[in-house]
Amino acid sequence: MKIKFPFLGSMLALVTFLVGCEPLMVLNPKGPMAARQASDIMLSIGIMTIVVIVVLVILTFILFKFRASKQPNDYEPPHVEANIWVEVICIGIPILIVAYLSFVSVQSNYIVESAPTGYENEKPLVIYASSSDWKWHFSYPEQGIETVNYLYIPTDRPLEFKLYSHGPITSFWIPQLGGQKYAMADMVTTLHLAADVPGEYMGRNANFSGKGFAENIFNVTAMSQKEFDEWVEEVHERAEPLTEDEFNKLLEPGHLGQMTFTGTHLEFSPAPEHNHGLDIDDLESNHIDHTSHDSQTDSTNIETDHSGH
Amino acid sequence: MKIDHTQPLEYSTDQNQLNILGFWIFLGAEIMLFATLFTAYFTLEGRTGSGPTPADIFEITPVLIETFVLLTSSFTIGLGVHAMRLGRKNAMLTFFGITLLLGLGFLGVEIYEFTHYYHVGATYQTSAFTAALLTTLGTHGAHVTLGLFWGLFIILQVKKRGLTPENANKSFIFSLYWHFLDVVWIFIFSFIYLKGMMM
Amino acid sequence: MEFFERFAIPHPSPMIYASMVAIALVSIGILVGITYFKKWGYLWHEWFTSVDHKKIGIMYLISALIMLFRGGADAILMRAQLSSPEMKLLDAQHYNEIFTTHGVVMIFFVVMPFIFAFMNLIVPLQIGGRDVAFPRLNALSFWLFFAGAMLFNISFVIGGSPDAGWTSYFPLAGNDFSTSVGTNYYMLALQISGIGSLMTGINMITTILKMRAPGMTLMKLPMFTWSALITNVIIVFAFPVLTIALLMGTTDRLFGTNFFTTGNGGMDMLWANFFWVWGHPEVYILILPAFGLYSEIISTFSGRNLYGYKSMVGSMVLISLLSFLVWTHHFFTMGQGAFTNSIFSITTMAIAVPTGVKIFNWLFTMWKGKIRFTVPMLYSVGFIPLFTIGGVTGVMLAMSAADYQYHNTMFLVAHFHNTIIPGVLFALLAGLTYYWPKFFGFMLNEKIGKSTFWLVAVGFVLTFFPMYITGLDGQARRMYTYSEETGFGPLNMLSFVGSALFAIGFVTLVYNLYYSFKNSPRNIGSDPWDARSVEWATHTPIPEYNFARLPQVASSEAFWDMKKKGHKLFTGELKEIHMPNNSGVPFVLGIIFFIAGFSFVFALWVPAVVAVIGIFVCMALRSFEQDHGRHINVKEIKEIEAQYEEVPGNEDRSHTTTRV
Structure with a gap:
C-alpha cells in the first residue's frame, strides 16, 4: 500500500501533464466517493499500463527478431506444439490480475453503495433529485425547499440522493463528488455522496434523453453547514411556494433557468417509491387529492400500482 | 440422390440428415425465443396496472380442454410417424389428419379464450401483464396455426407423391415441431395458468 | 398525425434534401445504366437468383462496403459537429439521428454482413465442401439482410431516422418521447435482418457439423471455421432474444401495448435487460470471426503453425459461454445493488x-517464425497492441464502482471503438486484402494497401485516444454540443483530425480496388500468399463446385501438408457432382419483406396484411416445389479442370509463384 501511492501519484501527474492544464474532473475528487473511484481508476490504469507495456515489449522483440528480411532464405520455421507450462503461465498471470482487481472491485462496490466513508454515523441530508425533459428538480423535504437546475449542499455531511424521472431514463452525475446513477420513472434509486471541500461543481444528466440532452446540466454549490442553513432561511423568506399547477408547467419539455420554491412537489406528486418497500399508507394519504402529476402516468394507474401488492 | 437403405426413410439421404440436424438447431433457437417470452411474462406477471390479475381472468375448463387436446395430438402424430416407418401410408395419413383436427380444436378453444379475455377487460393494451400473456399465448398459437397449414401441405404431398424419402423427411420434421409445441404448452399450462390460478 | 405528414421528414435540413436528390439521381442512374448495358439478365441469372455461397458472400461484401460509407459519413459528421465548442453544423435532432444510425448501420449493416461475407466465402472452402447445407436458405438470409438494410436506410429521406440511440432505450424510444416513425424503422429493419442472421446461424452450424471433408475431425478444423462455428452457436441462442424484444417494442409503438411504457405496469428496465442479453453476445459475434481471421493471417505470414490450437478453441468456447453472463455490466448504474454488480463485475473481468x-498464442505463433510484413499482416500486428489497450480499458470499465464514473462518457465510447476498430474492422480489412486474390483473381496493390493501413491506424489513434481523456474530464457521450468553458475543444478537434485521416484511409482503399483492378497481374496462381489451409487448394478463380475431388484431410493445415510433407490432398476418381439450382424466390421474398416492413412502419395495414400473406404463399409454394438440383457430369468437370491447366501460373506452379 505504501508503494502504491507514489506510483499512483506519478501516474496522475502523467495524465495531468498530458492534458496540459487542470486535472481531469473525475481524477480531481472533492468527496470520499469520488476519491475512492479515482483511486480505483488510477490503480487499474497502473496495472493495465504494465500489461500493455509487457505485450508491447514482447511484440516488438518478436517482430524485430523474427522478421523475414533478417533470416536466411532457406530458413523454415519449425512446427511448434503448445507447451503446457507456457499455457499455464499465460492463464495464471491474467487470473491473478483479474482476481486482485475483482477483490478491489467488490470492496469498492460495497463502499459506494453505503454511507460515505467517514460519515457513517451522521444523519444524511435527503434530497430528491428528479429529472424531467430537460431539467432537474431538487426537493429538500426536510427543509421544505425545491430548486430547479441548481443544487446547494452542505459540506462534511453525508448526502442521500433519491433519484427518479418524470420521463425517459436519465443519469444523475456530479463527477467530482462521485459516480452517476440512473433516474427512472417507476422506481427510486439511491445515490450516496458527500462533499469534503466547498466549491462549485458541474452536475449533469449523463444518459441520453432526447433533444435537450446536451444542455441538461445543473450547478452544484457546496458550502459549510452554517451557510447552507442561512440559505435555507433566506429561501423561506423570499421564495414563492410551489403549487401543483406551477409544477406541472415546469414539467413541460424545454429548458429553464435556475428557480427556487418553498415546499416540494413530493407533497402532491410523490416519488414512485411504492415498489420498493416504503410505507404505503403514507403515500396513499398523499395522492387522494391529486389528479395528474405528469403527462405519462394518470391517477388510475398510480392507485392500481398499489393494488398489485 | 443416393438413398441409404440402412437408415430409416427420413434419414436416408444426405440432404435429409442435414434437414433434421438443421431443424434441431432451429428448435434450439425456438427454445430461446419462448424462454425470453417466459422471462418477460414472469417479470411482468404482477404488473397489472389498472387491469385484472391472472387469478381474475383464468378459467380452468378451456385450459384443461386445450391441454388434453394438444397432448392427444402429440400422441397421434407419434402414431403417424410410427405408421410412416412401417410404410403404412394410409394409417399415417389418418393419424396426421386426426392430429391436425385436434390442433384445429385447440386453436378454436384458444380463440374462445381470447374473446373471453377481451370481454372481461383484459385486452392487449390493458397492462404489461396482459400484453405479456397475450404475446406468449399468441406466439404459441401462431406456431400452431402455421403448423396446421404445414401439416396439411404434407398430407397433400404424401397423398400425391407417396412415401418418398423427401416426404418422410418432411413428415418427421413436422412431428418434431408438433412435439415441441406440446412441450411449450406444458410449460404454459404449468407456469402461466396453474401458477396464475393459485396466486 | 395526418396520413401524409408521417412521410415527411420531421426536421428537414439542406443536407437531407441534397441526400434525397442524390439518392434519386444515383438510383435512376443505376437503373438506366443496367438497362443501357443490357445487364438485367446477367444480374438476375448470375447474382439475384444465385444460391452459390461464393456469390452470396461477394454480395454481402459489396453491401457491407457500401454501408461502411454510409456509417462513415455519419461518423465524420459527428466528429465535425463536435470539433469545436458551440458548433452549428447540425442541430440536436439531426445529431441524435446521426449517432443512432451510425451505431445501427455499423453494427448491423457493416460488420454483420462483413463477417457473413467471410463465413460464406471461406467456411465451405475450409471444410472442403461444395456449398452450405441449405443453399437457398442462405440466399434468403442475404436478401432479408439486404431488405432490412434498405428499409433502415430509406428512413432518413422518408419519415425520419430513429433518434433514440442504437440501444433505443425505452421510454425514450416509446411513442411518448419519440413521435416520428424513426423508431418503427429501427424495430422492423432489425427484425427483418435479424431473422436473416438467425437463419445463417442455423445454416452454418449444420454445414460445419455435417459437411466436413473426409478426415477433418472437429479438432482439425481450420481456426476461422472454428470461430465461425462458435459465432453461429452464439447467434442461434442470442438472436431470438432480440426478436422478442423487438416484437415487444414494435407492439408498444404500433398497438399501444405496455411492455416498456411508464404506465399500466410497463417496465422500461426490461428492454435494457433484453437488449443487452442479446447485445453482449452480439459483441462476441462480431469479434470471434475476427479472431479467426487473425489466426489464419498471423499463421500464414509467420510461416508457422498456429500456436496452442486447443487453447485457442477452448478460449473461444469459454468466451461464448461468458458472453451470456455479463449483460448487466452495460448498466451497473441502474441501482441493482452492490451484490449484483459484484457478480457481473467478476464475470466481465473473467x-x-x-x-x-x-493474444499470447498469437504472439507465440510469430515466435521462431519468418514474419512477412504484408498488408494483412500489418493489420494483424497493429491489432495486437491496440486491441490490448481496448481490452484492458474493458477490464477498467468492469470495475463497477469505477464504472459509475466511466458510464455514459466518452471514455466508454473510446473503449468500445478501441475494441471494435482494431479488433473487428482491422480484421475485416486484413481479411479483405488476404482473400481478395482467391475470389477476384488479382491482388490488391501492396503499396497503396500499406498507406491505407497507416492512415487508418493513425487516424484511429488520433480519433479515439483523446476520448479517454475527455471522458475522464466529464464529457458525456451523445452530447451534440458543449460550451467553451468545458475545455473539451482542443481534444475534440484532434479527434476530428483523426477521423479525417481515417476517411482519407477509406478513400485510398477504394482507390486501391480500382487501381488494382486496372493494373494488377492476373497470373497469380491459386496460392499467392504461400498459405496453409485447404481453401487455398482450390483453383483461382474458384469453379462453382469448389473442389473437383473432395480433399482428404489429416490436419488443420492440409494444404501445407500437401506442399511440404507430400500429403496427398486429392485422390480417387472424379465423380458426378450434385449442385443446387438457382432460385428467384429468396429475392422475391426479400422484396415482400421490405414491403411488409415499410407498411408496418407507417401502419398501412392493407399492404402489410397483403405482404404477410405473400410471405406465406411463398413458403407454401416452396413446400410443394420439387427441386432436386442438377448434376455436373465427369466429362464437364474434366473440361472445366482442363481450362485451369492452360492458364499460366496455375496448378503445379501455383505454390512456387508470386511470393510477397
Whole structure:
C-alpha cells in the first residue's frame, strides 16, 4: 500500500501533464466517493499500463527478431506444439490480475453503495433529485425547499440522493463528488455522496434523453453547514411556494433557468417509491387529492400500482 | 440422390440428415425465443396496472380442454410417424389428419379464450401483464396455426407423391415441431395458468 | 398525425434534401445504366437468383462496403459537429439521428454482413465442401439482410431516422418521447435482418457439423471455421432474444401495448435487460470471426503453425459461454445493488483471461517464425497492441464502482471503438486484402494497401485516444454540443483530425480496388500468399463446385501438408457432382419483406396484411416445389479442370509463384 501511492501519484501527474492544464474532473475528487473511484481508476490504469507495456515489449522483440528480411532464405520455421507450462503461465498471470482487481472491485462496490466513508454515523441530508425533459428538480423535504437546475449542499455531511424521472431514463452525475446513477420513472434509486471541500461543481444528466440532452446540466454549490442553513432561511423568506399547477408547467419539455420554491412537489406528486418497500399508507394519504402529476402516468394507474401488492 | 437403405426413410439421404440436424438447431433457437417470452411474462406477471390479475381472468375448463387436446395430438402424430416407418401410408395419413383436427380444436378453444379475455377487460393494451400473456399465448398459437397449414401441405404431398424419402423427411420434421409445441404448452399450462390460478 | 405528414421528414435540413436528390439521381442512374448495358439478365441469372455461397458472400461484401460509407459519413459528421465548442453544423435532432444510425448501420449493416461475407466465402472452402447445407436458405438470409438494410436506410429521406440511440432505450424510444416513425424503422429493419442472421446461424452450424471433408475431425478444423462455428452457436441462442424484444417494442409503438411504457405496469428496465442479453453476445459475434481471421493471417505470414490450437478453441468456447453472463455490466448504474454488480463485475473481468490467452498464442505463433510484413499482416500486428489497450480499458470499465464514473462518457465510447476498430474492422480489412486474390483473381496493390493501413491506424489513434481523456474530464457521450468553458475543444478537434485521416484511409482503399483492378497481374496462381489451409487448394478463380475431388484431410493445415510433407490432398476418381439450382424466390421474398416492413412502419395495414400473406404463399409454394438440383457430369468437370491447366501460373506452379 505504501508503494502504491507514489506510483499512483506519478501516474496522475502523467495524465495531468498530458492534458496540459487542470486535472481531469473525475481524477480531481472533492468527496470520499469520488476519491475512492479515482483511486480505483488510477490503480487499474497502473496495472493495465504494465500489461500493455509487457505485450508491447514482447511484440516488438518478436517482430524485430523474427522478421523475414533478417533470416536466411532457406530458413523454415519449425512446427511448434503448445507447451503446457507456457499455457499455464499465460492463464495464471491474467487470473491473478483479474482476481486482485475483482477483490478491489467488490470492496469498492460495497463502499459506494453505503454511507460515505467517514460519515457513517451522521444523519444524511435527503434530497430528491428528479429529472424531467430537460431539467432537474431538487426537493429538500426536510427543509421544505425545491430548486430547479441548481443544487446547494452542505459540506462534511453525508448526502442521500433519491433519484427518479418524470420521463425517459436519465443519469444523475456530479463527477467530482462521485459516480452517476440512473433516474427512472417507476422506481427510486439511491445515490450516496458527500462533499469534503466547498466549491462549485458541474452536475449533469449523463444518459441520453432526447433533444435537450446536451444542455441538461445543473450547478452544484457546496458550502459549510452554517451557510447552507442561512440559505435555507433566506429561501423561506423570499421564495414563492410551489403549487401543483406551477409544477406541472415546469414539467413541460424545454429548458429553464435556475428557480427556487418553498415546499416540494413530493407533497402532491410523490416519488414512485411504492415498489420498493416504503410505507404505503403514507403515500396513499398523499395522492387522494391529486389528479395528474405528469403527462405519462394518470391517477388510475398510480392507485392500481398499489393494488398489485 | 443416393438413398441409404440402412437408415430409416427420413434419414436416408444426405440432404435429409442435414434437414433434421438443421431443424434441431432451429428448435434450439425456438427454445430461446419462448424462454425470453417466459422471462418477460414472469417479470411482468404482477404488473397489472389498472387491469385484472391472472387469478381474475383464468378459467380452468378451456385450459384443461386445450391441454388434453394438444397432448392427444402429440400422441397421434407419434402414431403417424410410427405408421410412416412401417410404410403404412394410409394409417399415417389418418393419424396426421386426426392430429391436425385436434390442433384445429385447440386453436378454436384458444380463440374462445381470447374473446373471453377481451370481454372481461383484459385486452392487449390493458397492462404489461396482459400484453405479456397475450404475446406468449399468441406466439404459441401462431406456431400452431402455421403448423396446421404445414401439416396439411404434407398430407397433400404424401397423398400425391407417396412415401418418398423427401416426404418422410418432411413428415418427421413436422412431428418434431408438433412435439415441441406440446412441450411449450406444458410449460404454459404449468407456469402461466396453474401458477396464475393459485396466486 | 395526418396520413401524409408521417412521410415527411420531421426536421428537414439542406443536407437531407441534397441526400434525397442524390439518392434519386444515383438510383435512376443505376437503373438506366443496367438497362443501357443490357445487364438485367446477367444480374438476375448470375447474382439475384444465385444460391452459390461464393456469390452470396461477394454480395454481402459489396453491401457491407457500401454501408461502411454510409456509417462513415455519419461518423465524420459527428466528429465535425463536435470539433469545436458551440458548433452549428447540425442541430440536436439531426445529431441524435446521426449517432443512432451510425451505431445501427455499423453494427448491423457493416460488420454483420462483413463477417457473413467471410463465413460464406471461406467456411465451405475450409471444410472442403461444395456449398452450405441449405443453399437457398442462405440466399434468403442475404436478401432479408439486404431488405432490412434498405428499409433502415430509406428512413432518413422518408419519415425520419430513429433518434433514440442504437440501444433505443425505452421510454425514450416509446411513442411518448419519440413521435416520428424513426423508431418503427429501427424495430422492423432489425427484425427483418435479424431473422436473416438467425437463419445463417442455423445454416452454418449444420454445414460445419455435417459437411466436413473426409478426415477433418472437429479438432482439425481450420481456426476461422472454428470461430465461425462458435459465432453461429452464439447467434442461434442470442438472436431470438432480440426478436422478442423487438416484437415487444414494435407492439408498444404500433398497438399501444405496455411492455416498456411508464404506465399500466410497463417496465422500461426490461428492454435494457433484453437488449443487452442479446447485445453482449452480439459483441462476441462480431469479434470471434475476427479472431479467426487473425489466426489464419498471423499463421500464414509467420510461416508457422498456429500456436496452442486447443487453447485457442477452448478460449473461444469459454468466451461464448461468458458472453451470456455479463449483460448487466452495460448498466451497473441502474441501482441493482452492490451484490449484483459484484457478480457481473467478476464475470466481465473473467473474459479477459481467455482473451489474454489468445493474444499470447498469437504472439507465440510469430515466435521462431519468418514474419512477412504484408498488408494483412500489418493489420494483424497493429491489432495486437491496440486491441490490448481496448481490452484492458474493458477490464477498467468492469470495475463497477469505477464504472459509475466511466458510464455514459466518452471514455466508454473510446473503449468500445478501441475494441471494435482494431479488433473487428482491422480484421475485416486484413481479411479483405488476404482473400481478395482467391475470389477476384488479382491482388490488391501492396503499396497503396500499406498507406491505407497507416492512415487508418493513425487516424484511429488520433480519433479515439483523446476520448479517454475527455471522458475522464466529464464529457458525456451523445452530447451534440458543449460550451467553451468545458475545455473539451482542443481534444475534440484532434479527434476530428483523426477521423479525417481515417476517411482519407477509406478513400485510398477504394482507390486501391480500382487501381488494382486496372493494373494488377492476373497470373497469380491459386496460392499467392504461400498459405496453409485447404481453401487455398482450390483453383483461382474458384469453379462453382469448389473442389473437383473432395480433399482428404489429416490436419488443420492440409494444404501445407500437401506442399511440404507430400500429403496427398486429392485422390480417387472424379465423380458426378450434385449442385443446387438457382432460385428467384429468396429475392422475391426479400422484396415482400421490405414491403411488409415499410407498411408496418407507417401502419398501412392493407399492404402489410397483403405482404404477410405473400410471405406465406411463398413458403407454401416452396413446400410443394420439387427441386432436386442438377448434376455436373465427369466429362464437364474434366473440361472445366482442363481450362485451369492452360492458364499460366496455375496448378503445379501455383505454390512456387508470386511470393510477397
